[in-house]
Amino acid sequence: MRVNLRKICALTFFVLLLCVVSMAGPAAQQVLDKGGPASKAASNSQYVGADTCKTCHEEIYDAWEKTPHWKTMLNKGTPSKQGCEGCHGPGAEHVAGGGDTSKIFVFEGKPREETSARCLACHGDTHGQGHYPQSAHASSDIGCLDCHSPHHAQEKEFLLARKQPDLCYGCHTTEKADFAKPFHHRVNEGLVQCNDCHNPHGTGTVRQVRALPSGDAVCYKCHADKQGPFVYEHVPVKTEGCMSCHTPHGSTNPRLLRVSLVNMLCLQCHTFPTQGPAGPAHNQSAKYQACTMCHTQIHGSNFSAVFFK
């Protein structure tokens, strides 16, 4: 079946454009509070300053004072981007109301879309977070505050609610078990972190997997000798990726192979010459040995079409 991708892309673009045009204009309903508190165009008189907040919320203030967010206090002349009110909005009515929580933005209980929009008002255009609105996390209602804790972070770096990888394992229990298998990438040992390979804020590819700038798999950052280019490329390495033969997190098989015997892995493709590459003609009983005994350069070779050297 042949589908014209150009038509699909053009149609998608046209639909998007139509939507934008139809909703543009001064009468457009405000659906997303992108500017954070500032977009409410509150006057400076509605801001009371963080010192006022501290009088009632001293414990929270003391914890927050030690975080990088305190530096917003140095934003001279822009109270809407300063201190507590930089995130929670103007506090004058809240103070006048004797602490009425309906008069100020309280994150707890608010939809993910709203709370994350507050964070992204400042952090949305930073490197690595541009794909968040399209990410699997966003589609699954995982917002900023599910992983980050501005007031009670256990991890100072990035104000994470818990340390990696425990933070990720909280939902991704499959991966917790995978990394406990005898052959695994050294995540539990602290050498590799989940976000070395994945961007929790989303990427342009599926499953939030990072890629090298050249488009190649992120695996080559560490396994540099496998990247090539080679004069003789092994087809699945480049067309299907590393996961054609390996499991990425952990395995019960050496070298994180998908099956326990390398020969079986090879034979599943190298058989039926009408379908693909021919299989070996060795008599398996007379001379069984792993294919990689001879085909040592299986990820690609510069000198041997059969990956001998």
Next chain:
Amino acid sequence: MKSGKTDLQTFRGSRSKSSAFTLLAVGTVLAWLAATGSAQTSNPSQAPAVGEYGDYQVHASAELGGRFTGIVGSGNMYDTLVNLQSGPRFLSETLSMQSMDHQGLLFDDLYVDSFGWGGDPNNALTLRADKDKWYNLQGRFRRDQNYSDFNLLANPLNPPTSNPSIPALNSPHLFDTVRRMSDVDLTLLPQGWLSFRLGYSHNNMTGPSYSSVHEGTDALLLQPWNTTLNSYRVGVDARVAPRTVLSFDEFLDYYRGDTDAQLAPFAPALLSSGAPVELGLSIDTANRAPCAVVPPATSLISNGTLTNVSCNAYFGYLRNQRVRTSAPTERVSFRSSYFQRLELVGSYAYSSATMSTPLYESFNGLITRTGTRAFTGTGVADANRISDTADFGATLHLTKHLRLINQFYFWAYRIPENGNFSEVDSVCTGTCNLLTPLNATSPTTSPTVQQASFNQTLKRNQTQLAWDFSKKAGASVGFRYGNRVFDHFNDFLPGDLDHFDINEFAALAGVWFRPTRELRMNFDMEHGNYDNLIVRIAPRKETRYRLQSNYTPRPWATVGGSINLVQDSNADSLTNYVGHNQNYGLTASLNPKERFGVDLAYNYNSVIQNALICFNDTPPTGVTLPFVAGAGSCAGNDPANPLLGNSFYTNHTQFGMASVRFVPHPRLTANVGLNVTGVDGSIPQFNILQPLGSLDYIFVQPALNLSVDLGHKLAWNTSWNYYQYNEGSFVGPTAPRYFHANLLTESLRYAF
């Protein structure tokens, strides 16, 4: 094969620390300068509080101790899986300096964290420093030692009936390498309308490793591993409009591969002339590997002398390459939420990698099949990889609760490949054996010119409609279309082009619930169809289901569960491919009191992978192998491999974990834990000697940790770890892999 380990490791160890020490030195100098500068401005009459130095609040810790290891069973397998050895250690070190008014002299915050110094297989150092609007600096050094001696991937399976019988008890592909990676990234003016990014990464892998080469017979090769990748990054971000950033990045990767290979001893012998010769790894005289025993001799080697000189063997082998790859990449990208309802992100990158290497290969010995006494190979290889990568993402907020998400991804590359080699073979003109002098051979030159191109273009577009019904529930549906065109021009001759055009159609759906503040559930699924494939075990149909839930009935109690199901298939009658990976997991974390906590986890994983295969197998008389006996006929499809069978691989893995933390006394903290991974499964057996691999074992890891607060900012830590790897699979003529080991770690930690 392990004899060379100590010297090489000592050499490597001294080099490994250089990058880390540089990072540590930078951190120390920064800390000293900043603290001194700040101290000078503070009032000297006021004594600093504990942990305060100058303008900074300082926390630091250092943990010194040692490990004591006792191993019973396979030490090589212990090194493969655990590799924690005895000796003194600098177990961990932390430093945090935070400017109390967030306006430090050189930095506002500095964090240094490291672990594993002194001989552990993993050690790392991270450094982070920032100064508000001026800079962010992140540095990381990582060193990992990789030891592998698992002889499934290279196993000559020398039978005990061979004469001589020399089983390969260590993997012919054993390696003991060390990878050192350094990453430094500096962002200047991170909050300015124009900010700059500089970065450098270094990845160096060295160490002894072994490989094998097939020239008549397989010989063991020593290949001292030596590869280096240097990566440089420069980038600039310009905030060109409100909430809109335009970026440009330049990357340069430079790779050097300097790994050589030379003959290593495995089965040495002498010729009658006294010349030493190497028979290689495969010693199966009944099947003429490297040759048969010729009567009246009863063994291939008698009193150290080779009895059959018409034998595949090596006098010497050497191979050199010097791979040099440079890969510059330019990328422009943007991200914008300028429009009220629309969020956009996109990038385009162009990369052009160039690889070139000379080749030198020399063989001296005998290849009986071709009558070759020696050969020399020389030549040059070069290849390029030109790639274009683009992505574009848009999220359109149709209403407050409804949004349309589109992601487009494009990746195209082509790899023109050129090889120009020449091999000069010294071929025997008459009788040919190991005693034939080279001057009794005639040279034959075989040129090889390889010109090919390996091209692929991938396009993928995913559109989703996400609807948040309320703050308690939402759903999304979507569709992904992809197209992949793969062309492999083997030699640019008519009819020698491999061409594949594959379309992917995938339906996507997901729902999420947060019925109460305590409970959340996510479910998503994908169902994909492919109308063609490149490799045989790529699926024509693929379905993924994922369910995750978390329940937090109390702030101190969290219970979670997940189900992940992946099913692949290709119903083609000549393939019959089917695979699944089913995973079910439960976790619980209960910390009702500050002095008591429990963590529990259980996971069950079932994996199946099957495809029809053709193979050639004639078991010896009297031997019945069920897989061979039950095979059908494949003669019509592959005459060289006349038997047809299902290559069913099954794997069932159970993982359980329990950990209890309790504080019986304010100065004493104890942790007790147990990790168990159990595996059973099956895979067809082709050969009576074939080891069945890692499909029947239990890996048990109990642990106990005590920490005693000694006062004066000192704590004494002691931990006991036990590892038992109990593999019950048939191992054939390879070494048993069972081991158990006790590891005791004692340390003293000073922290303020």
